[in-house]
Amino acid sequence: MIYLDYHATTPCDRRVVEAMLPWLSDSFANPHSDSHAAGRQVAEAMNGAIESIAGAIGAPASSLLMTSGATESINLAMRGVMTHPRNRRNHMVVCSTEHPAVLDVASDLQRSGVEVSHVRVHPQQSGGEAAPGTIDLDALAAAITPDTALVNMMLVNNEIGAIHPIREVVRIAHAADALVHCDATQAIGRIPLDVAEMGLDLVSASAHKFYGPKGVGFLVAGGGERRVRLRPQIVGGGQQQGLRSGTMNPAGIIAMATALSLAKTSADPHGGESARIETLRNQLWDILRGSIDGLEINGPPLSDRSSRVSGNLNFHLREVEGETWMAAAPGVAFSSGSACSSSDPVASHVLLAMGLSESQARRSVRMGIGRMTTSDEIELAGRELIDALQRLRLT
Ligand SMILES: Cc1ncc(COP(=O)(O)O)c(C=O)c1O
Structure with a gap:
């Protein structure tokens, strides 16, 4: 085949597998068990991995939440912002070519009363300067209202590989004081990603798209100039500041950090x-x-x-x-x-x-x-x- x-x-890179293995059965303690050295050792390695991920994408480690992958990150970002009790805005924008992980959350929120606008992309036969399949920035500007809380814009499309002009999207959204959530699932490892420099408020990703294992990903939430308030979607033990409960996945997170450090050079x-x-x-x-x-x-x-x-x-x-x-x-x-x-x-x-x-x-x-x-x-x-x-x- x-x-x-x-x-x-993508296949898991062998170097990633090597880095992950010791944290599965040798150093296996629960990273939240701070009452013993075994737990603290795992927590230290895992937190080091989170620092490394943060450094690789230009975001503070304190803004990172570890998840099971992009779908969960996207759900937390979109639902988390729109349903937060202190969010007073009820409108959200999505690009029409987003992955179903974004579009289906938007439809679901719409059914519960959120207003959603879908913004078009440039057609294949555009004839103009703009690259086919990239977001129409004029249509985006026209869709944003004073009630817009969130603009959801993927960085790279998963079907046609189109790279959207994310800095322009951020500029337009921020001018209306709306937050930008970027689904960067297909971008990492393919093009450079710098959260702070791009001005992104929220970023979703999955490790298996950049030669890491399946079932682990991250969400960047805040850390920049704009405050991001999230309503948790998974509640339980209160891990990760109560924003995403559940025992964290040290082996997966260490693997993701390794994959990302390998991807960083590739993305050039x-x-x-x-x-x-x-x-x-x-x-x-x-x-x-x-x-x-x-x-x-x-x-x-x-x-x-x-x-x-x-x-x-x-x-x-x-x-x-x-x-x-x-x-x-x-x-x-x-x-x-x-x-x-x-x-x-x-x-x-x-x-x-x-x-x-x-x-x-x-x-x-x-x-x-x-x-x-x-x-x-x-x-x-x-x-x-x-x-x-x-x-x-x-x-
Ligand atoms: C652009 C994009 N967003 C989100 C996802 C969902 O990722 P996952 O299935 O790892 O949660 C994918 C996966 O195909 C994707 O390509």
């Missing part, structure tokens, strides 16, 4: 890993384009490094549906432009939001290239994908 689905998840757009991944991505695109007619890129141009992450490929075929192609090429793991959470796959809301037709969205695929991908794998995958399409056209 050739794995080309790095946006869905001019650095070795990003450049290598870009070369592989372009190699795959050239192979496919060389043998298959009518392929069209979805999202920003591949050459636009400031608007698209290097390992992402998303395009549509002329006649075959993505799901069909995937089934015909079982040796390559990639994903289609439809979400198959049911027997009747629905076309991607991201592609539809960019103005692609339902049919184009169904004929779309997403491929993600990452740290462990090799040039030989790209060659093999390209061959299998082309062969599969030729077989489909003959039948």
